[in-house]
Every structure is written in structure tokens, then in C-alpha cells.
Amino acid sequence: MKRILTALLLCTAAAVHAQQTSTLTVEKIMRDQKWIGVAPSNYRWADDSKSLYFDWNPQQKAKEELFRIQVGKIKPERSADSTTEKSIGPVFTFNQKGTLGVAEQEGDIYLLNAKTKKKTRLTNTLERESNPGFLINGAIYFIKGGNFFTLDPNTLSLTQLSNFMPGPKPAANKAAPSPQDTWLKNQQTSLFDVLKENTASAGRRPGRPAAKQTIKPIYLENKSINGLSLSPEGRFVTYQLVTMPKGNTNTIIPNFVTKSGYTEDINGRTKVGELAASYEFYIYDKQRDSAYRVSVSNLTGIKDLPDYVKDYPKQLEERRKKNEDRKVRFTPVIWNADATAAVLTAKALDNKDLWILKLDASTGRFSVVDRQRDEAWIAGPGISSYIANMGFIDPQKIYFQSEASGYSHVYVADLTAGTKKQLTSGKWEVQSLNLSKDKKTFYFSGNMAHPGITHFYSIPVTGGKPTQITSMKGGNQITMSPDEKWIAINYSYMDKPWELYLQPNKPGAKAVQITESRSAEFKSYAWRQPEVVAYKNRHGDDVYARIYPAKNGGKNNPAVVFVHGAGYLQNVHYWWSQYSREYMFHNLLADNGYTVIDIDYTGSAGYGRNHRTGIYRHMGGKDLSDHVDGVKLLVDKYGVDPKRVGIYGGSYGGFITLMALFNEPDVFKSGAGLRSVTDWAHYNQGYTANILNEPFNDEIAYQRSSPINFAQGLKGNLLMCHGMVDVNVHFQDIVRLSQKLIELGKNNWELAVYPVEDHGFTTPSSWTDEYKRIYKLFETTLKTP
Template sequence: MRLSTLIRVLPWLLPTATAFAQTNSTATLAPLTVEKIMRDPAQWLGTSPSNIAWSEDSKRIYFDWNPEKNRRDSLYVIAAGGGTPRKVSFREQRGLPTTNARYDQRYTRKVYERDGDIYLLDLKTGKTRRVTNTAERESAPDFALREQLISYLRAGNLFTWDPATGETVQRTDFRKGSKPGDPLMNKEEKFLKAQQLALFQIIRQRDQDRQAREQAQKALAKLRPKAIYTGTQNVSGIVLSPDGRYVTYRLAQEPTGAKTTIVPNFVTASGYTEDIPTRTKVGVPQTTYTLGFYDVARDTTFMVSLRDLPGYNDQPAYLKEYTAKAKAKSAADTTKAAGAKKTTAASERSLVPFGPFWSENGEHAFLVVRSADNKDRWIATLDPTTRKLASLDRQHDEAWINGPGIGYDEGNVGWLPDNRRIWFQSEATGYSHLYTVDAASKEKKALTSGNFEVQEARLSRDKKTWYISANKTAPGEKQFYRMPVTGGALTQLTTLPGASEVTISPDEKTLAVRYSYTNKPWELYVMDNKPGAKPRQLTHSTTAEFESYAWRDPEIIKIKATDGADVYARLYRPASPVAQGPAVIFVHGAGYLQNAHKWWSQYSREYMFNNLLVDKGYTVLDIDYRGSSGYGRDVRTGIYRYMGGKDLSDHVDGAKLLVEKYGVSPQRIGIYGGSYGGFITLMAMFTQPDVFRAGAGLRSVTDWAHYNHGYTDNILNEPYNDSLAYTRSSPIYYAEGLKGALLMCHGMVDTNVHFEDIVRLSQRLIELHKENWELAVYPVENHGFEEPASWTDEYKRILKLFETNLKSTGATGGSTGSGQ
């Protein structure tokens, strides 16, 4: 690194450096414009390093980067001690092991897939052996049979390879369709066959030869895996037990007749309109799952029953609301409703198994089982000899189960090295924390606790230490900690304010840290793995043009919500706020996402646009409303059965605070956001027209009954079972309330929130004779815009909307600020 470069890098070591200190003055060197901030980020902002990985000798750090401003990132490498990053050649990349790999228990070998073939790397010698070299694709490599063999999947079946002998063995033989049987013959056919055998010697001889071949094939078949016919079901999750006695697999029955939405693509290379098949809508039949066992020793298969799990068939509490309404009807209707209830209660809930997960000694196994409605998760031991489950932990939530380390699948789970205790994460206390449970005694222990979230947890290679990412210091910070395997105090390793994403070196002596602050994009640092160690910056990604503007460090504030909850938000204020001035509230998307934090936002364009708004005299508020991540279970599920409820009232409370504390005019408040943020904008403009004078809804959900199942069913249940939740949560039902100026923007090839959504709402507004709205369409854009021209057009419209409607107090109604 040249001295001149080093001088330029040093001010970046701390987020409070002069170039990035919070400033209440507008930029003098480089005034912001929409055209500038919506350009290709690689060309003027810079591209941060990503996908951090260590070399196996812990001497080098690999990462994706783009300092040359190319169309795509490239792989770079830098010495752990520092120096100048170097681009890795394509030939050199071909010799590197992939990061999607599995290690053996002693971390002496590593098996991985590259381009559909399997490789084995000896970490002591550095030598690589190619396990497969076929035209077919092999995947999911692992160590098997107490790590003597390498296992992998090919064409939906499990194979093993012996490094000592080079022998490859097929372990499963799954086949689609039904097992073939002898053809059924009627009496006439049986008579004719017997006659032929009696009359003709050549027929008798050929029949005897056939029977001999079949006997030989049966004898040979004993040396091959049992043919398992799966009908119309798909096979996944194939696991070989450590002793080779059992093969477990998951069968998935896909629903039939589920209608898929088609998205037309108008601007195509062919010149013809082309249809894009996308997704189904919420409430359609879902895939069902069963767990199968193949007992190799007995050459037999069986299915595992999940019915013994406690409460597996408990019905959701929200159904009682509909039962109570049914009882208030006429006697005839009540009788009919009671019959319907009986049918519902008798039907079984759909459960989804994950695993089994075997202990390192191969003696014990457990499953994670989720209910399809995500209201229950069980951790249960599995005894394959008795086919019995024993529940160790049940997490139940009448809303839905999720959270850091939990997710929608098996979550973050495993065995401790004693082969007796299982570790997992749970929101049992309202925050995601780390727990253990004894598989024999069922004794549970919390390893972490407090009003914060364990966002990631992993064991050290010697299994004596936990490494944990958590927001313990503040909801808007991410720091890295270590803790003894048995629990205890968390020792903080990273200290820079903001967020630190850590990748530990294989020898666990050094930390590669991807770090950012509110007004500082992500950069790569390195530090010793010990408390108090100083991080050293390895990359510098931003451009001089980007650095010429003093990006604001917004204040993190708390809003006291109507129901008493503390709601966190970012506040941007002008250097000299005008009394009774304008304000804009930005609404982040995704619902379950955090943006009122102290690291570089994934909404970088919106962050820069908020700075531009402040330059023009606006106060800007960015709220982590109910449903956001980072604040525990109660905030996460605060939108259950009512999106547009507490999540919207949090924004109304934010607007009230702007008026009462920060001198904003109640007649000059606007709101904007995309996706879920667009949905909130519509609900705000339709149901709170006296609070918000202008709003821009981008790629907005307008009717939740038209969104996907995986997201919507968790929050609102199914439309036909909980119609009340959908009616009160969908903006299309409230469009009559529009008073202020509304701008709607949507990509026409949006495969997430379909263009159909905004078209239906537009027709609704037309029929309601509303005039103060406009729809801007983007023919080549999907849900996340890509083209700078589209971003620029969209945000010029948003700016004009606010400048037209919020810079003066006129009559209620407003103008969109641009022609239709």
C-alpha cells in the first residue's frame, strides 16, 4: 500500500473521523441530486468487499470486490497481515476449494463440490483428490461411516466412495412410480399359457431359462440397495447413519392443480410478449412431507409417525373467534357451523420433519419438526429400533415461530461434544437465545439471557468455546463475542460502534471483520482474536466523489407508541430547521427487517435520498415499526392478523412526535417506501388522510390475498380460514379514504409483488372517482430495480411529489406533482 493511499485510508479507521462525522451543514463541495445518487453505485459510490473467506493455512483472506468499476465483482486476495489486495486469476480460482464444504471432526480433511464433481482436500499435505469425474452432477458431499467414506448425491440417490480402495458404492435406489408386479391374467390367459408350456419344448426351455435368470438377479439384488418406489413423491434430505445401518429420507408430495400466476414481459429481445410463470397465491394446497427409514440390515423400509409429539394436532386459537361468531347465529347456522368445526378439529395438521441429526459417536439422533402453519416447533430424539420419538422441547407461538437462529427450517442446532446434550436457539423468553437440553434427562439450560438477540452462534473447532454475534450493547449494533461452551459471561471481541460481521480464521487466531457504520459503507478489517485487539483496515472502497459529501449520522431516537411500546427510529434534521417545516417518513421494506441501526443500510439509495431531502429543508424519520427485526418476539409478531395495525400506528405516533417535539407542521408530512413500505404508505394515505398529505408507494402490496403463501400465511393465516385478517390488512378495501396526493410506482415484470396488484388498485381508484393519484410503470423492472434510469425517474417523481405538496400549506387534496 502506497503512503498516499495509507494517508487516505487512515481517517476511515473510526466512524467519527472528520470526513464522516455527523454534520448539520449542507454539503458545499458536491451538492446532491437525484441523478447523482441514483447512478450505478459501482461507478460513483464504490463496491464493498463481500463473501469473506480464509485460506486453509490462515494466511490469506479472499473476498469479492470491484475497485475497477466493472459490471461484476471479481475475487481478490490479501495477506492477513495487510498489503495490497490482488485480483485472483481464473486459473488460480479453479485450484481453490469452494466455501460450501464439510470438514471431518478433527478438521484434517475437507470435502467439497466444484462444477458438479466432488473433491477431497487433505489439509495436512495440501493435496487434493478428485472423487468423481462424470457428466452427471454430484452434490451434497459429506463424511460417512464414522468418516471412513465420502458420501454424495447423484441423480437423487446416495453414493459413497472409499478413499482407501477407491471403491464407489450406491447406497440407495429411489425410483419414481409404483413397484412393478406380475401381470394379472384371467382364466383364459392362464389356460393358454399352460397349454403352450405343455405342447412346445422350446417354450418350456425358454421359460426355464427365464426363471434361472430371475433367480440369479434376485441373488445379485441382495448385494444392491433395495429399490424404493416413491410414486409421485420427491425425495430429499437423504442421510446415512454413522454405522451405515439406516438411510433416512424425506418424501415430499407436491399438490396438484395449484394455479400459477403469469407475468407478461412486454419488452423482449424477440419482439413478442413473453409469459413469465411465477408463483401461486396464499392459501393454495401446500407440499406435505413424511420421513422414511430404510433399514439396510433388514432390507425393509418404514415411515416415522409424528403423531406422538405433544400438541401436534392443537388447532390455532384464532379459530375460536369464528366459532364464537357462529354461535351467535341462528340455530340452523349454529348447527352447521358446529359440524364444520368438528371436521376441522378432526383433520390433522401438516408437519415437516428435518434431520435426523446424529451425535458424533453415532449412538443418538434427534429430529426438528415444524408444523406447516409455523405455530409449533419440536426437538425430539429418535430411536430407529423402536421407531419412537421423545419430545425434548416444544416451542409454541399462536402467531408464528421465527427469529435469529430459528428461521423456518431446522434452525441453528447440533450436538455438544459429550454426545449427550443438544444445543439450539429459541425465543422462549421473547428473545432468541442459546439453550441446551439433555437427551436423556430432558433437563434444559439457558446459556444466554437478556433483552437482546443472539443472531448467530457457532462452536469453536475444539468445541470448548462459543462464538456469538449479538446486539447486546444496543438493538442497533452488532458485536462479536465468545463464551465458554457451558455458558457464562460474554466476552466482547469487537468494539467499533456499528456492525461487525466476523469470519474466523481456521486456526482461530485471527478475525476477518466486515465492518460498517451508519455513514460508512462496509470495509474489510482484520484483528487478533482477543479482547481489546485493534482492527486494521485492509480495503478502501469508496470514491473521492462519494467522500466529497458529508453524509449524515442520523440520531437514533425512541418513540413512545400509543400502546406504551418503545419504537426505535432514525432522525435526520436540517442544520437550521424552519418552524412548521415539512417532514417525510421513510418506511423500510420486507416487514421483518431492521433499518434504525448504526451500520450502512441496505437501503443505501434511500439513505442518500434522505440526505438530499434534509438538504432541501425536510426533517426525515425512518422507523423500525412493529414487525421489524432486532427487537425480539413481541415486536416481530406485533403485526399478527393485522398488518396496517400497530405497524401503521407506529408511523402515526412518529408523525405526532415530529409535530410536538421537532416543530414540524402537521399539514406538511409525507411518507414513502417500497414493497412492505409501499403497503404501509397506501394504508397511511387511505386510513390516515389527515396525518399524511402526500405519499409514494413503490412496488406495493395492495391485497394480501394475492401475495405468496410462505410469507403471508404465517402472519394472516389462510384467506378462507381468517378472512377478517385479510380484509382489515389490505389497502384495496380502504381506497375510498384517499385525500392527499398519491404516487404509485411499479415494475411491470415484478415476479414478487405482481404488477396485477397495482392494476387492480388503479381500477378501484378509477371506480371511486379519485383524481389525485398517478401510476408510473417501469416496463423492464422486477421487484428490485436494476437500471439507474429507472431509479432516477422514480425518485425524481417522488421528490417532485414532496416539493409540490409539502413546501406549502394548501387545501387538503393535493397534487401528485407530475402529469399522468
């Protein structure tokens, strides 16, 4: 009887515990995220492709540990560090015969014998050696101290190929001798025979070694050097010289909570519109021992002006009169294996053009292989920032990505024939691209099946229909084995965080799950799989959204709109969200009677060029109206009360929240703007100038895109939250808006500050405080009809 009673008590306790853990609270969600379970990460294959190593923490210890899974097995095991050092190495670059490989590891150069698998450490210095490879003659090359060196793998003879010197050319060590000194020197020589003999025999003593071969020094003056590249025969060194501007002002960020007890300043970034660096492309010809600059004047469209200057007649007239070449920035040169062709990219600093160029190093001239022009800004998968994903397929054919069709796809260009061919096509994106080792196949990840589903594909380099290799619906991130026979899949679904799967690199092969990271507490709650829907916005474009219908929701229930950050980011998809806390918070809101919508508004990633650039010169335009149109969808199809709609988001999401409260006060009753941009003229150059150009060139774009200019429109309740040591969106941003609200006499707003938080919060107590305030805002402003 006693045993039965004990068992009943245990069962009851377990049931109570399960019931408790299945109820969500803000405190529970915002704890140290280990409570969910720690997903595996940092996948890397052993050289022999028989084992995969990864970091994992299934027991939620203080830090992650190293694990290994052997191909063909399903149970991972902890791995000792010594095993790791022997099995995992850097990625080796091999010579043309495939017999030797070379790589950098922790700043030194290692040689690998492909047959015996023996590794030999070639350098052991305090200075870093990097970027190793092989020349056509078999010599190893690498960079040390900003210069190229070669090393003979047989004799270990070291040779310096370039002689870049920092700083200005030094002045002569001493002044010319005075007439008196010259007279004395001549007198000494004429008086003493021993001095005559020494002078005559100098430089020809028996056994004296031959003079060293000299390399002409190239003094960098006030410039820095980057983008070093060496031609495969060792003749040409190509490089970029960068002149940094003078006179720019960095923002100072006060740090109030410090160990010293004193306020300490953090030196922050500059603001958009500050003076830009300038870039020059050079070739050093070792054979001529001479360096020369390559001109960009022959680039197609180098003098073209952007369309937006038509809004500024005076500026347009001045720029037409100057007729200057636009400034460009260069990527490192890529050479084919036999040194007969070289390519690189140049991108205009006004972000409107990207050129893929063929370089004739012997003449120092560029020729245009492909020009990508966008009146908004050049970007997208494979062509983001200043780097284009490209390489050689054979000595005269290269591949690259372009949004010429409206979506990022794969192209092949023949450098000899001057022709281009598009290999993939359709209303979907190639999101990552790699060439197989035998250069016969492309492997890529793309969202061909659905904008919110990624799969892994292959396609011959000659073209054809892509072959789908992965089959699990959701997110599939691939790490391929060195022999290309296996793929490690980092896989997740909407309600399931990332886990490791192994699969043969074949279509239709089964993916085997290796890890299970979710905690029992996490699995005790029935996490929602939100509805993924598409609707037409007022412009006739498809907009995708995630919807979390209210639990037991009827008519006239309240709604919350979540706005993801970053602008160019995708959050409406079938994999585990990087906004995991927000995903869990949306489950909590739905449990408590709210319908939640999360929209991939105009400007989001994953939907092609037009969606990406639809916010050009007007942030808070189409991206905001997409949210208003999303609210209409909730009202029409989900029974939402149009008078009880709230909105919240962080960073770009905070910006949209402010624009919503200021410009659409009849749609949004309340909102929480977190780490919000309030004035784009105070954000950074790299992000903002793409979308809005620069404040002094395009004032109209900044005027209509900055919330601080529309603060008069605030009617509903506004909560603002901001970290005081935010080095991305500075605390100054929210202070300036607060002052504006004070001057406007607004009293329905509050500001919560977080003294130790940067842009991305790291402290659970800060997360908890922030989201308790958000939840309270919605409970007090939206729950009452």
C-alpha cells in the same frame, strides 16, 4: 507568471468541481451505484488460514476481480485464478481421526490428505455427487441421483446403500403365457436332450460371478424426496416425502418489452391460501431392507388449534369434531458422531409450533426435546422458516435457539437427562450462532450493546458471561479463518459503506482496515450521521427511529416519513443501510428543508418476539400507528408543521403508505407508494400465512389489513409506482387498486408504470424517473404552508 495563472485556474476548477460534486441531485444519486465505490464481498479463507480472498472492484471496471490479503499485511493484491484453485477450496468434512477430508466441488467429490494437503479427485461424472461425509468405519459417503453411496478410500470400491426409484412401481413386463405357449415349451423340453442339459446346468457354469446383492427398490410414486440423511454407521437413511397439491393456479405476468416484439407470459407464483404440499417422514433400515413411516401422533400439542379460530364458532366446532393431527414439515436428521443419538425439527404448517425431536431410528419413534409454541407465528433469528439452528456439543447434548424468553437466545438440552439450560439472556438477540471446532466455545453475533449495533462474542458451551471480541461501533459481519485464529470483519458505519478489516480472534485486539472503496466524488459530500432516537408509542413500547433534521430548519418545516420494506427488517442502526439510495435521498431532502424520519415500526427485526409479532392478524395496525406517533415526535421536538407531512416507501413500505393515506388522511398530506401490496389475499403463502393465516380461515385479518378495503378514505395526493414484470408483488395488485380508485371517483392520484422492472428496480433510468416523481410530489404538496 504564466505558471502561476495556470495553477490558479487549476485550483479554481478543482474548487468548482468539489462544489458541484457536493450538491446532491436525484440524477446523481440514482446513477449506476458504482459511482459510490464498489465494496469488497464474498470473503473466503485459504485452507491454511494464511490468506483471505475476496471479490473487489476498486477501479470500477466492468466486473469485480479476485483479491488476496495475507495475514499480517495491510495491502491487498490481485490474485491469479491458478493461485485461487490451489489455495481456496470447498469446506472439507473430516473423518474422526482428522487425517482425511472430503468435499464436493462443482458436482464432484474430492479427498484431502490433512497432512500433505494433497487433493485427489474421486469422481468425474456428468451427474452431480453431493453431501459427502465419513462413516464411522472410514468409508466416504455421498448422494448421487437421489441415493446414498459409499466409497472405500483405500480400494475405491463403490457400494450403493439405498434404491429410491422415481415414479410408480412398474407393471409386469409381459402377460402370463397362454396355455398353448406353455404346452409347446414343455413339449420341446421333453423331446430334446440338449434342452434338458441346458436347463439343468443354467446358473452353475464354471467361473460365473456371484449374483449381485440386491436392494429393495422404494418407488416414490407421485412424490418427491428431500432431506436425505445417513446415520454414521451406514444403517439408517432418513428422508421426507413430499406430495405436491393439484389444482393450484399460478398467476400469469405479461412481459410487454421483449426481444421478439410479442407479449410473452411469465409464469408467476400462486396466491396465499392455495392448497399446500403434504410431508411424510420415513426411515429406511438397510439391515432390514425395509422402509417405514414415522407417526407424529405422539407429539405434544399436535391436535392443538390456534386461538384465532375462536372468532369463527362454526369453524371451531368443525375442527374440534375432526380432531385431526396438524400437518407438519421436517428438517433433515442430525446425528451425533457415534450414531447413538439423532435429532431433527418439525414445524406445523399452521406456523404455530416447532418441535425439536429426538429420533429412535430402530423403533421409528419421536420424543419431544423442546416445543416452541407461538399463537402468532414461530420465527426469529436462528429459528426462521422451517430450519432451526442446532447441533451436537457432545454425544448427548444439543444446542438450539428459542424465543421462549421473548428474545432469541442460546439453549442447551441434555438428551439423556431431559433437561434444558439457557446460556444467554437479556433484551437483545443472538442473531447468528456457531460452535467452535473443539466444541468448547460458542461464537455469536448479537445486538447486546444497542439494538442498532452488532458485535461478535464468545461464550463457553457450559455458560457464563459473553466476551465481546469486536470493538468498532456499527455493523460487524464475521468470516472466521479455518484455524479460528483470525476474523475477517465486513464493517460499516452510518455514512461509510462496507470495508474489509482483519483482526486476531481475541478480545481487545485491533482491527486493521484493508480496503478503501469510496470514490472521491462520494467522499466530497458531507454525508449525515442521522440521530438514532427511541420514543414510546401509544402502547407503551419502545420504538427506534433515525432522524435527519432539516438543514437550516426552523419552525413549521415540512417532514417526510420513510417506511422500510420487508416488514421484518431492521433499518434503524449504526451501519450502512441496505437502502443506500434512500439514505442518500434523505440527505437531499434534508438539504432542501425537510426533516426525515425512518422508523423501525412494529414488525421490524432486531427487537425481540413481541415487536416481531405485534402485527399478527392486523397489518396496518400498530405498524401504522407507530408512524403516526413518530410524526407527533417530529411536531413536538423538531418544529415540524403537522399539516405538511408526507410519507413514502416500497413493498411493505408501499403498503403502509397506502394505509396511511387511506386511514390517517389528516396526518399525511401526500405519499408515494412503490411496488405496494394493495390486497394481502393476492400475496404469497410463505410470508402472508404466517401473519394473517389464510383468507378462507381468517377473513377478518385480511379485511382489516388490505388497503383496497379502505381506499374511500383517500384525501391527500397519492403517487403509485410499480414495475410491470414484478414477480413478487404482481402488477395486477396496483391495477386492481387503480380500478377501485376510479370507481370511487378519486382524482388526486396517479400511477407511474415501469415496463421492464421487477420488484427491485435495476435500471438507473427507472430509479431516476421514480425518485424525481417522488421529489416533485413533496415539493408541490408540502413546501407551501
